[in-house]
Amino acid sequence: KAGVTQTPRYLIKTRGQQVTLSCSPISGHRSVSWYQQTPGQGLQFLFEYFSETQRNKGNFPGRFSGRQFSNSRSEMNVSTLELGDSALYLCASSMDSSLSGNTIYFGEGSWLTVV
């Protein structure tokens, strides 16, 4: 069974640009969540989607957005990039995160560098 797949793995963008990251969850998983990882802030929750609906959202500005498609694949978008957006963006999937004790698996992440 394939794991969580994220693309692209590495990318460099310029301040002010926008970026779209993609995530394919484990087959059968309907919940997809996104995290930002930086050395200073650690792992921080961005948002979670289930059946194409955002169910939970972290404390990030509106420049960070996401969506989920009918096949459970998800994308996140960051507009008007800032230097501080440089981070590892991790996607995680689970069968249904509303179930108690639902196991969550991470993808390899997308390394974003903003210059």
Added chain:
Amino acid sequence: GENVEQHPSTLSVQEGDSAVIKCTYSDSASNYFPWYKQELGKRPQLIIDIRSNVGEKKDQRIAVTLNKTAKHFSLHITETQPEDSAVYFCAATGGTSYGKLTFGQGTILTVHP
């Protein structure tokens, strides 16, 4: 919202020793507590988890204990090996915060041969 505190931030042990990492959480509604191991440049990998209806869980050299009353949980690694060297994160989730893992700050574990 949930807040998770993790200690220590760094831990250095000799091969064969035991290592213990402790986390406390604030939201009594949290009911699922996974531990992730992250090697340099890699994704966080689930190594063990515990649900709130269980006090202890063991998997070979790794064990996790949960004290719901005190709201803390701990990771125990016995007979450590150099390949255990990594960053370990605890996390908590539950209640209405489904899909949202709140992570501790991480512990850099170094196992010296």
